[in-house]
Amino acid sequence: MSYPAHGANAEALYNSLHIEIPKNIIDLSENVNALGQPQAVKALWPTLLSSLGKYPNEQVEPFRSKIAEYHQVAPAYIAVGNGAAECLMVLARHFQQSRAIVLEPSFSEYKRTLQQEGVAVHSLLVDDIQTYTIPVEHVKQAMEQADILYICNPNNPTGVLTKKAIIEELLQYGQQVDCTIVVDEAFIDWTDEEESVVSLVSTYDNLIVLRSMTKMYALAGVRLGYMISQQAPKFV
Numbered sequence: 001m002s003y004p005a006h007g008a009n010a011e012a013l014y015n016s017l018h019i020e021i022p023k024n025i026i027d028l029s030e031n032v033n034a035l036g037q038p039q040a041v042k043a044l045w046p047t048l049l050s051s052l053g054k055y056p057n058e059q060v061e062p063f064r065s066k067i068a069e070y071h072q073v074a075p076a077y078i079a080v081g082n083g084a085a086e087c088l089m090v091l092a093r094h095f096q097q098s099r100a101i102v103l104e105p106s107f108s109e110y111k112r113t114l115q116q117e118g119v120a121v122h123s124l125l126v127d128d129i130q131t132y133t134i135p136v137e138h139v140k141q142a143m144e145q146a147d148i149l150y151i152c153n154p155n156n157p158t159g160v161l162t163k164k165a166i167i168e169e170l171l172q173y174g175q176q177v178d179c180t181i182v183v184d185e186a187f188i189d190w191t192d193e194e195e196s197v198v199s200l201v202s203t204y205d206n207l208i209v210l211r212s213m214t215k216m217y218a219l220a221g222v223r224l225g226y227m228i229s230q231q232a233p234k235f236v
């Protein structure tokens, strides 16, 4: 029996289990903001209809500059995708045929997109699933044989927030052994962002931060995500 690869797909799950789809479903795999879109988006929505017939701006403006301003980085450090999901595909294509480490348990799309591009994935289990303790020395050892390391912060599905200092230690080591670190911060705007590594992008050229407009702003259908990195020009 094959289950849907991703959550938020109740219909496909019922179908794969051959169960009749109930009228009311409470989908606990759905992780977008239950309060819905911000008022500002709702207010603007009717005026956006006239833009539907136009191709989007090739430079992804004004979104790119606004996002750069919000994060206080250069616009050149921003690469926008159709959701963070497309950014993951772009990354996997860029690193095709290389070697990756994925800390587990985590978001299943890392492994899936990487393997699709022929990347050899080393799944590294955290020390304790509940506290999601990253085995730093073990990870460093594995980084010596890897080109890229994926960390989800806060982690999906365990929800644990890893300290910025731990990620910075790994970034420093990554510079020594030539290993890039992707930090997926799709859910970090649910925290006070103190542990976000966006402020480290200017210091570490081996850092790629992934962000999504899906979760906090309940904009899953718009498909809007982006990467913040000195390497961004390679992904646009």
Ligand SMILES: Cc1ncc(COP(=O)(O)O)c(C=O)c1O
Binding pocket: 082, 083, 084, 085, 086, 107, 152, 156, 184, 186, 187, 211, 212, 213, 214, 220, 223, 224, 225
């Ligand atoms: C940890 C994580 N990263 C990235 C994504 C993809 O987000 P987007 O909706 O921007 O494609 C998801 C979606 O579930 C996710 O849970």
